[in-house]
Each structure stands twice: as structure tokens, then as C-alpha cells.
């Protein structure tokens with residue numbers, strides 16, 4: 170099933186712009202997010218977000234990185250660091 174995806178207009182840790190699916194508890198306010206479209210896979214949404222922000226990456230909560238690689242685990246680490254403001 171396709172989901173609507175958004176990217177945060179505000180950059181976070183390491184200048185990253187986090188991609189979220191509709192319904193994610195971390196979804197930014199409507200003024201702070203950019204609608205990407207509807208996608209079947211989070212990876213496709215992240216690719217779309219990279220057209221706007223080179224530092225786009227998926228939210229750990231709603232865009233789990235299934236295809237684990239060295240790059241994926243680095244991104245995951247960056248997101249954990251960005252969570253300290255809670």
C-alpha cells in the first residue's frame with residue numbers, strides 16, 4: 170500500500186532533512202514539511218527528497234532501512250544523535 174511521504178524543511182543534525190510517512194509521530198508541522206508524493210517504498214520517497222535536499226534520509230520510526238549497508242547504519246547513527254533534543 171502506498172503512503173504519503175513528506176520531508177522536513179528544517180535541517181537537523183549533520184544538515185540532514187528527515188523524510189516521514191503520513192501518520193508518523195515525528196511528522197513536522199505543516200509549515201515545516203514538504204509533500205513528496207505517494208510511494209510504495211520509503212527508499213523511493215528518500216530518493217525523491219534528495220532532489221530537494223542532498224542530505225535527505227529516512228526517519229527511523231516510519232522509514233526503517235531494510236537494506237542494511239555501511240551507509241545505512243551511518244545514517245541510522247546520525248538519527249539517534251539527532252534525537253537528543255527530546
Ligand SMILES: [Zn+2]
Nearest residue numbers: 189193228231
Ligand atoms: Zn517518521
